[in-house]
Amino acid sequence: MRYAQHNPPARDGVPGTLLRMSDHVLTIDLGTSGPKTAVFTLDGHYLDGEFEPVELRLGADGAAEQRPSDWWDGVVTGVRRLAERGAIPDDLAAVSVTSQWSGTVAVDAEGEPVHDAIIWMDSRGAPDVRRLVGGPVRVQGYDPRKLRRWISLTGGVPSLSGKDPLAHIHWLRRTRPDLDRRTARYLEPKDWLNLRLTGECVATHDSIVMTWVTDNRDPTRVRYSDELLELAGLRREWLPDLVPATSVIGTLTAAAADELGLAPGVPVIGGTPDVQSAAVGSGATGDHEGHLYLGTSSWLSCHVPYKKTDVLRGVASLPSPLPGRYFVANEQETAGACLNWLRDNVLFGDDELSAGGAPPDVFTRLDEVAARVAPGSNGVIFTPWLNGERTPVDDHTVRGGWHHLSLRNDRGDLVRSVLEGVAYNSRWLLDAVERFCGQPFPWLNVIGGGGASAVWAQIHADVLNRPIRRVDHPIRANARGAALLAGLALGRLDADQLGATVPVIEEHHPNPSTRRRYDEGFDVYRRLYRRNRGLHRRLEALAGS
Numbered sequence: 255m256r257y258a259q260h261n262p263p264a265r266d267g268v269p270g271t272l273l274r275m276s277d278h279v280l281t282i283d284l285g286t287s288g289p290k291t292a293v294f295t296l297d298g299h300y301l302d303g304e305f306e307p308v309e310l311r312l313g314a315d316g317a318a319e320q321r322p323s324d325w326w327d328g329v330v331t332g333v334r335r336l337a338e339r340g341a342i343p344d345d346l347a348a349v350s351v352t353s354q355w356s357g358t359v360a361v362d363a364e365g366e367p368v369h370d371a372i373i374w375m376d377s378r379g380a381p382d383v384r385r386l387v388g389g390p391v392r393v394q395g396y397d398p399r400k401l402r403r404w405i406s407l408t409g410g411v412p413s414l415s416g417k418d419p420l421a422h423i424h425w426l427r428r429t430r431p432d433l434d435r436r437t438a439r440y441l442e443p444k445d446w447l448n449l450r451l452t453g454e455c456v457a458t459h460d461s462i463v464m465t466w467v468t469d470n471r472d473p474t475r476v477r478y479s480d481e482l483l484e485l486a487g488l489r490r491e492w493l494p495d496l497v498p499a500t501s502v503i504g505t506l507t508a509a510a511a512d513e514l515g516l517a518p519g520v521p522v523i524g525g526t527p528d529v530q531s532a533a534v535g536s537g538a539t540g541d542h543e544g545h546l547y548l549g550t551s552s553w554l555s556c557h558v559p560y561k562k563t564d565v566l567r568g569v570a571s572l573p574s575p576l577p578g579r580y581f582v583a584n585e586q587e588t589a590g591a592c593l594n595w596l597r598d599n600v601l602f603g604d605d606e607l608s609a610g611g612a613p614p615d616v617f618t619r620l621d622e623v624a625a626r627v628a629p630g631s632n633g634v635i636f637t638p639w640l641n642g643e644r645t646p647v648d649d650h651t652v653r654g655g656w657h658h659l660s661l662r663n664d665r666g667d668l669v670r671s672v673l674e675g676v677a678y679n680s681r682w683l684l685d686a687v688e689r690f691c692g693q694p695f696p697w698l699n700v701i702g703g704g705g706a707s708a709v710w711a712q713i714h715a716d717v718l719n720r721p722i723r724r725v726d727h728p729i730r731a732n733a734r735g736a737a738l739l740a741g742l743a744l745g746r747l748d749a750d751q752l753g754a755t756v757p758v759i760e761e762h763h764p765n766p767s768t769r770r771r772y773d774e775g776f777d778v779y780r781r782l783y784r785r786n787r788g789l790h791r792r793l794e795a796l797a798g799s
Contacts, residue, residue, distance in 0.1 A: 268620060276345040279740040280336075280516075281733040282329055284353035284443055285528065286310060286373065286550045289325055291332030292730060293341050296348075296746045298535070298755040300727045302341035304332035305353025310373075315798065316373035316416070316650070318641075322359055322367045325443070326450055333514045347744060348521045349451060350736040353444035355527030356464045358422035363438045364448045369430065371445070372422040374551075374639055375587070377650045379421025382428060383412050386420075388488055394565070400485055405563045407469045407479055409568040410583070411484075414651035415642060419465045420486055440465075440492055445527055451522050452504035457494040458524040459573045463583075465493065471561065473573045473580055484617055499526045499575030500743040513641065523740045526575035528732045529553055533581050534575065535735030536699045537725055539554035539749070544687070544695040546680060546714065546722070547731075548704025552589030554683045555582045558691065567686035568645035576749050582687055584645040589676045590703050592638045592654070593620065596672055601665070621709040624670040627714065629669045629768045630775060636675030637782055643679075646686040651794040652787055673710050674772075677717040678779040684718050697721040699758070699789050701731035715762040717772045726757040 278301070283290040292303030303514075306328035311319050336342050337586040356374040359367050372378075387404075389397025395414050404411045412420050423440050426433060441449065442461045449455050450739075459476035462468055463732040467482040478490055497503055501524040525531075529547075533555055536545035544556040559579050563570040571580040588595075597620075598604075602612035613619065635657045642650035654675075656668060690693050698720055704710050705728025727734065738755065741747035 256375040276343055276347040278343050278346055279348045279350055279737045280333065280342060280346055281736040282349070282351045282353075282447060282542075283528070283531075283733040283736065284325055284351070284447060285732075286354050286375075289328040289332060290730075290733060291329060291336060292733045293336060294734060296737065296741035296744065298729050298734045298738045300734065302336060302339075303730065303733070304335045305579040306331045312375070312476075314562060316377035316380070317725050318373050319370040319385045320373055322446060325371075325447065326781070329447070333516065337515045344517060346520045348502075348523050348740040350523040350740040351444050351447050351451070351463060351586050352528050352531035352732045352736040353442070353447060354503050355442065355461070355529055356418055357443045358419045358426070359427060359443060359446040360433060360437045361441060361446065361449070362436045365453070365455065367432050368436045369426060371443060372426070374417055375418040377642065379425035380414065380416030382424035383416050383421040384414055386424065387412055387414070400672050401565070403481065403485065404466060405565065406464065407471065407482055408466050409470050409561050409563050409572050410463070410466065411565065412466050413568075413644060414648055415644060417644070417650070421487070423492070424487065437492070439494055441494060442527065444492060444527055446734065448503060448522060448525065451506055451510050453507050454504040455494045456497050456524070458499040458501070458526060458575070459496055460499055460530050460575050461527050462493070462496060463572050466699055467493070468496070472571050474578050476573055482578070485551075487656065487707045492582050497524050498577065499524045499530070500577060500739055502743060513671070521744070523736075526735055526739060529555065529583065529585065530575045530581060531732045531735030531739070532701055533557065533735065534576065534738050534752060535699045535731035535733070535756065537753050537758070538699045539576070539752040542691055542693060542695070543753070544697070545701060547702045548589050548676070548700060548710065549702035550589070550591045550594075552586040552676065552680065552702075553584050554680060554687050554698070555584065556687070556691065556695070557581050562690065564686065564690050567690070568648050569686050569690045584683060584691060586645065586683060587641045587643050588638050588654075590796045592636075592640060592672050592676060593617065595640055596620075596669065600668070617707070620669050621707050623666045624673050625709050627666045627670040630771045631671035631674055632663055633660070634667045634671040635678075635775060635779055635782065636665055636668070636671040637779070638672070638679055640677045646683050647783065649787060652783065652790045653794070657782060672712050674775070675719065675779070677710075677714045678776050680714060681776055684720070695720055697723050697761070699723045699725050699756075701725060701728040703729045705729065705731070708762070711760075711762045712765075715764045716768040717776065719764045719769065721764070722762045723738065724760045724762070726759050
């Protein structure tokens with residue numbers, strides 16, 4: 255594996271000898287539930303795809319881990335299935351990776367993981383990061399001098415929740431000092447997959463951001479800051495070299511190609527994390543064109559032409575994978591994860607009460623049940639904070655629940671209230687993002703698995719009071735963004751062409767008759783957080799004792 259100084263090729267990494275005439279790109283989209291592999295054209299047209307689930311291990315202490323070997327095995331399985339049915343041409347133009355963000359894979363000098371991957375949901379490093387960012391005087395947990403330097407250089411600040419790679423690294427070093435001698439680099443999940451594909455150990459300007467040690471004041475020249483490395487308590491040699499997302503970082507090695515059943519030498523693009531690839535694949539690529547992602551987690555984002563930070567609401571503009579651009583960064587912890595939890599732990603648990611488990615079309619059925627219930631779920635409100643929250647509040651102890659249940663409520667009310675609860679949280683975030691941008695969104699493109707639901711799209715349109723546009727293949731938006739980045743990297747697309755490549759298949763407009771009901775429900779929703787956050791802290795302490 256290569257750990258020497260990495261010098262990216264000219265023109266954002268497009269060496270003429272690597273260009274191929276094929277229009278096809280293999281994308282790898284590593285989500286929390288597992289890797290999706292797919293074949294796209296370079297202008298984002300989806301041709302075929304596979305999905306392989308992987309295990310997520312959660313612990314009562316805030317642990318959230320996955321095995322990198324499971325990720326790679328899932329990629330290999332998916333690619334081989336695609337190849338077996340002739341979906342992958344012999345002359346692939348490129349491989350492009352996107353993945354879950356804010357995770358940490360500690361690797362040795364050979365690129366092999368020395369510990370299971372700590373993913374974005376893991377909060378065990380919260381005490382470490384709180385000590386790191388604090389001082390004699392604290393403002394919302396931060397030493398004001400440290401806060402000022404982090405924001406001025408990076409655009410953001412380490413999260414007190416402990417869910418950033420900075421916290422993961424310090425937790426590992428504190429609790430597993432035996433790994434120090436073996437650890438050569440700490441990598442994001444995407445960058446570890448690229449290492450497996452090419453043997454090149456690099457990070458992209460956008461993937462490294464959540465370590466909070468790069469100077470992002472010029473998005474075309476992101477670089478490590480010695481001052482921030484010192485503030486963060488990290489060493490430069492622990493981290494990979496940096497390249498643009500639209501670089502060709504190398505080619506598929508013979509070993510990787512043999513495992514995948516592909517030809518060696520295929521160019522591999524630097525790629526980008528899922529939040530950023532979704533921003534591209536949503537089709538909302540112009541400044542202040544918004545999109546709403548509804549996957550395991552959720553976010554509401556857009557591209558902007560400026561670097562800015564709102565510390566109080568946890569919203570910042572960070573480097574985009576699009577050259578010279580910023581995007582608005584934020585994240586809600588759980589969205590589709592709430593539906594998975596409802597399915598697996600309430601309606602169809604693996605126990606004596608649920609023979610046979612959930613039907614294959616369970617989410618279609620949930621939509622049908624929710625559609626029969628009147629807006630407002632007959633007085634029931636669901637708070638979706640099943641793993642704490644990041645934005646618009648940074649609170650890792652808050653937890654979810656159903657509120658105002660009565661004997662007259664049935665499970666239809668419970669199902670619809672989960673959809674509405676996620677939408678209320680989206681509206682809370684919408685308020686923060688629109689204030690950040692200084693203008694309302696004329697519409698929002700909805701993507702992710704939740705973007706396939708017309709019922710959930712209409713609920714969001716009504717709760718947010720904004721038109722919601724469902725785009726073609728919403729669950730493939732991340733991968734489509736990765737394919738479009740390959741088109742940019744290979745010089746086959748221009749950035750101003752990207753939005754036109756994504757078809758809108760249906761637009762949902764707010765229903766005026768629901769306006770008052772959802773305005774009142776949203777007001778109650780926010781009050782539930784403010785009035786109960788102290789109780790959540792006490793209950794979380796009891797749960798961990």
